Amino acid sequence: MIRPEFRKILLDQRGAAVILWSCFVISIPIYFVISRSVLANPNVGTNRSIADPARMIFWLLALVDLGYYAYWKRRNLTEAAILRDSKTTKLFRALEQFTGVLEERAAYVVSTYVTRKVVIFAIIEAVAVYGFVLAFLGRFVFDQYLLSAVSLALLAIEFPSENSLGKLVQAVERSATQTAQ
Numbered sequence: 001m002i003r004p005e006f007r008k009i010l011l012d013q014r015g016a017a018v019i020l021w022s023c024f025v026i027s028i029p030i031y032f033v034i035s036r037s038v039l040a041n042p043n044v045g046t047n048r049s050i051a052d053p054a055r056m057i058f059w060l061l062a063l064v065d066l067g068y069y070a071y072w073k074r075r076n077l078t079e080a081a082i083l084r085d086s087k088t089t090k091l092f093r094a095l096e097q098f099t100g101v102l103e104e105r106a107a108y109v110v111s112t113y114v115t116r117k118v119v120i121f122a123i124i125e126a127v128a129v130y131g132f133v134l135a136f137l138g139r140f141v142f143d144q145y146l147l148s149a150v151s152l153a154l155l156a157i158e159f160p161s162e163n164s165l166g167k168l169v170q171a172v173e174r175s176a177t178q179t180a181q
Contacts, residue, residue, distance in 0.1 A: 001102070001173070002102060002103055002106055002169065002172075002173060003099070003103070006097065006098060006099075006103050006106075007169065009094060009095065009097070010095065010106055010107065010110045010165075010169055011162070011165060011166065011169065012094075013092065013094065013095070013110050013111075013113075013114050013165070014114075014160055014161075014162055014165045016092075016114060017113075017114045017117050017118070017160035017165075018159075018160055020114075020117075020118050020121065021117070021121060021155065021158070021159060021160055024121040024122070024124070024125050024155060025152065025155050027125065027128070028125075028128045028148050028151060028152060031128060031129070031131070031132040031135075031144070031148065032144070032148070034132070035132055035135040035136050035141070035144060038135075038136045039135065039136060039139060039141070044136055044139075045135075045136055045137055045138050045139040046139070047138075048138070050137070050138075051137055051138025051139075051140070052138065054133075054134070054137050054138065055134060055137075055138055055140055055143070058130045058133060058134050058137075058143075059130075059143075061126075061130055062127050062130045062131075062147055062150075065123060065126050065127055065130070066127065066150070068123060069120065069123045069124060069154065072119070072120065072123060073120060076116055076119075077116050077117075077120060079167065079168060079171060082109055082112050082113050082116065082168060083109060083168070083171055083172070083175070085112065086105065086108040086109040086111070086112040087108055088112075089108060089111050089112040089115050089116075090111065090115075091107055091108060091111050092107070092110075092111045092114070095107035095110060095111060101176075102172065102173070102176045105172050105176075106169055106172045106173075109168050109169070109171075109172050110165065110168065110169070113160075113164075113165060113168055114160070117158065117160050120158055121155065121158065124151050124154045124155055124158065125151060125155075127147050127150055127151045127154075128147055128148045128150075128151035128152075130147055131143055131144035131145070131146065131147030131148050131151075132144060132148075134147070
């Protein structure tokens with residue numbers, strides 16, 4: 001059984017994930033502010049011989065990135081994958097106060113969950129960055145809006161909920177009771 005005080009520390013790691021998620025979300029409006037100020041210069045993004053081929057390349061990269069997001073999420077962010085591979089992640093310093101094998105396993109699982117959430121946020125963020133580059137490379141502002149909307153929608157889906165972290169901790173406890181029987 002996980003001690004109540006350590007369970008609180010485990011579940012509090014969601015706060016770190018939410019803060020990091022917020023940073024990724026907030027960067028998208030910042031991209032709009034930057035591109036708006038850059039596009040105020042009428043000479044920026046007017047070279048069509050560069051912009052049109054770059055547009056195709058960045059859209060291709062965005063599609064590849066979205067495919068990689070789906071692949072990576074299915075392969076690394078499922079409950080089974082997190083429970084299976086939790087020892088491969090570096091333990092957060094805040095979770096080093098575990099006592100016993102069960103708490104150690106739970107600490108590694110939570111560390112893995114938060115780390116992998118940050119990776120998925122970065123994969124999603126890349127799509128918004130492609131839109132940002134397209135906006136000032138060829139004045140493709142609509143592309144920026146579209147790719148940013150996709151990123152924001154995926155980030156909303158990937159919000160680190162309290163429920164998902166709680167389920168992982170419960171799964172660790174269930175596996176310990178099944179092993180003990």
